[in-house]
Amino acid sequence: MTKQNSRVEVTVSGPIAPENYDPSAYPPFAVTVDIVIATLRGGRMHVLLVERGADPYQGAWALPGGFVEPDEDADTAAKRELIEETGIGRSTPVHLEQLRTYSDPGRDPRMRVVSVAYVALAPDLPDPVAGSDAAVARWWAVDDVVDGEIGLAFDHARILSDAVERIRAKLEYATVATSFLPRVFTLGELRAVYTEVWGEALDLQNFRRKVLAVPGFVEPVDEVRTGVPGPRAQLYRAGDATEIVPPFRRAPHGEGR
Amino acid sequence: MTKQNSRVEVTVSGPIAPENYDPSAYPPFAVTVDIVIATLRGGRMHVLLVERGADPYQGAWALPGGFVEPDEDADTAAKRELIEETGIGRSTPVHLEQLRTYSDPGRDPRMRVVSVAYVALAPDLPDPVAGSDAAVARWWAVDDVVDGEIGLAFDHARILSDAVERIRAKLEYATVATSFLPRVFTLGELRAVYTEVWGEALDLQNFRRKVLAVPGFVEPVDEVRTGVPGPRAQLYRAGDATEIVPPFRRAPHGEGR
DNA sequence: GCAAAAGTGTTCGATCTACACCCATGC
DNA sequence: GCATGGGTGTAGATCGAACACTTTTGC
Numbered sequence: 001m002t003k004q005n006s007r008v009e010v011t012v013s014g015p016i017a018p019e020n021y022d023p024s025a026y027p028p029f030a031v032t033v034d035i036v037i038a039t040l041r042g043g044r045m046h047v048l049l050v051e052r053g054a055d056p057y058q059g060a061w062a063l064p065g066g067f068v069e070p071d072e073d074a075d076t077a078a079k080r081e082l083i084e085e086t087g088i089g090r091s092t093p094v095h096l097e098q099l100r101t102y103s104d105p106g107r108d109p110r111m112r113v114v115s116v117a118y119v120a121l122a123p124d125l126p127d128p129v130a131g132s133d134a135a136v137a138r139w140w141a142v143d144d145v146v147d148g149e150i151g152l153a154f155d156h157a158r159i160l161s162d163a164v165e166r167i168r169a170k171l172e173y174a175t176v177a178t179s180f181l182p183r184v185f186t187l188g189e190l191r192a193v194y195t196e197v198w199g200e201a202l203d204l205q206n207f208r209r210k211v212l213a214v215p216g217f218v219e220p221v222d223e224v225r226t227g228v229p230g231p232r233a234q235l236y237r238a239g240d241a242t243e244i245v246p247p248f249r250r251a252p253h254g255e256g257r
Numbered sequence: 258m259t260k261q262n263s264r265v266e267v268t269v270s271g272p273i274a275p276e277n278y279d280p281s282a283y284p285p286f287a288v289t290v291d292i293v294i295a296t297l298r299g300g301r302m303h304v305l306l307v308e309r310g311a312d313p314y315q316g317a318w319a320l321p322g323g324f325v326e327p328d329e330d331a332d333t334a335a336k337r338e339l340i341e342e343t344g345i346g347r348s349t350p351v352h353l354e355q356l357r358t359y360s361d362p363g364r365d366p367r368m369r370v371v372s373v374a375y376v377a378l379a380p381d382l383p384d385p386v387a388g389s390d391a392a393v394a395r396w397w398a399v400d401d402v403v404d405g406e407i408g409l410a411f412d413h414a415r416i417l418s419d420a421v422e423r424i425r426a427k428l429e430y431a432t433v434a435t436s437f438l439p440r441v442f443t444l445g446e447l448r449a450v451y452t453e454v455w456g457e458a459l460d461l462q463n464f465r466r467k468v469l470a471v472p473g474f475v476e477p478v479d480e481v482r483t484g485v486p487g488p489r490a491q492l493y494r495a496g497d498a499t500e501i502v503p504p505f506r507r508a509p510h511g512e513g514r
Numbered sequence: 515g516c517a518a519a520a521g522t523g524t525t526c527g528a529t530c531t532a533c534a535c536c537c538a539t540g541c
Numbered sequence: 542g543c544a545t546g547g548g549t550g551t552a553g554a555t556c557g558a559a560c561a562c563t564t565t566t567g568c
Binding site: 061203205206209210226227229230231232246 | 529530531532533537538539540541
């Protein structure tokens with residue numbers, strides 16, 4: 001409780017913040033965004049990948065992405081790319097968050113590219129129609145990609161793996177699972193999201209109790225689900241809450257499937 | 258369970274990954290790292306700030322940092338800057354993790370600078386001696402900075418605030434609190450870290466029980482603390498575990514102090 | 515002696531888990 | 542009818558918060 005805010009001198013041998021900057025002394029950096037767009041198709045988690053049409057990694061699959069433009073920040077660039085690649089996010093609300101930045105000097109063989117990676121969660125998308133300048137893109141089941149069925153370009157395998165772990169962890173303490181579902185959904189469908197992402201079955205009764213115990217996680221709407229065997233299921237929409245307190249917990253722990 | 262891995266075409270109007278890249282079409286980006294170096298001094302959380310010697314923001318305080326060199330990634334740059342600024346991290350193990358990337362086009366008035374921010378946690382440092390090319394740096398109590406006592410350069414107030422929230426949240430599920438302490442410490446000292454960072458007093462008995470219940474959080478060493486009133490306290494060192502399961506919980510929730 | 519802090523124990527209530535059961539509907 | 546899935550209830554175990562108590566040392 002004695003010394004605090006004491007003024008000290010420190011030795012500094014490196015450059016301090018952006019002072020004395022000589023652009024010619026540094027190579028040009030390109031800054032891109034790469035987006036892991038995750039969705040559930042037929043009950044399994046999928047990501048959107050784009051087939052590369054040019055070297056390096058020609059023919060390999062890569063995460064969608066693009067350059068950060070001069071007048072936008074990375075968040076805006078990611079939002080723009082998301083709309084351009086999938087058409088979603090324009091009107092539909094989509095969960096989009098920064099994952100982390102990948103900056104290995106050799107990650108792109110051509111030049112120095114620093115990539116800010118993002119994770120987007122979206123409901124199952126209607127297959128977009130091919131435009132004139134369409135690039136080949138398709139949904140891949142995450143398990144098939146991670147299990148080494150295909151090799152991804154650049155360091156995108158690492159990015160994908162980090163993204164999947166982020167999604168799994170985030171479902172514990174955030175209400176983002178609803179982002180995988182359409183506007184209205186049943187609690188059984190919400191549970192199916194957890195079941196698939198975590199790869200473990202949750203007790204439906206206890207799950208229902210816990211979800212309803214979190215204020216603002218879901219709000220009931222005046223509709224019921226018909227057309228399926230069983231009783232009329234109450235439909236819900238996503239509420240305003242973003243955090244789950246106390247958090248849900250996966251059975252084993254941080255390790256995945 | 259029907260459609261999966263279906264091949265779809267999507268319209269793409271923007272640039273795809275780093276293909277067809279024309280460097281001259283884009284302005285030069287500079288990439289820097291900024292580091293929030295946090296420590297506990299006299300029981301209060303402090304961060305290291307550097308006084309700027311040149312415009313913009315001359316005379317204002319800023320986070321230590323510097324440019325990412327051509328042959329290193331951001332993690333390496335952050336590690337290097339940390340050593341250069343404080344001398345720590347060379348031999349002492351220091352917790353250093355990426356926070357997030359800040360890329361607002363106007364965040365540096367001179368040019369386009371994208372900054373990858375880091376958080377470092379360190380034990381109370383011996384005041385470094387001033388070198389010949391010393392820059393003025395000092396430890397600031399976090400509360401004094403956040404409460405608007407001083408204005409930080411660039412968007413560093415935002416970065417600092419994000420970093421503090423990250424630290425608070427991380428103490429819930431990670432064993433990083435030991436990074437604030439010297440090699441050996443008592444459980445009372447570990448509790449003091451939580452008390453200060455969270456701003457709430459934890460029950461010492463329950464705290465002790467929970468810490469000891471996490472395998473590998475702390476390991477007892479063959480020493481006891483002397484020189485203070487009270488019984489000889491058992492000393493511990495940090496263990497191998499990085500995660501706390503089940504996580505500790507702060508009383509209110511995500512909001513701070 | 516007294517204050518400060520370590521270490522141990524116990525109680526009570528909240529919470530979570532794991533079931534069992536009933537019901538409504540599509541096929 | 543029967544499989545499917547929604548909704549309700551409950552007993553037991555587990556966990557955690559609160560608090561009481563003893564002990565040991567520096568001053």
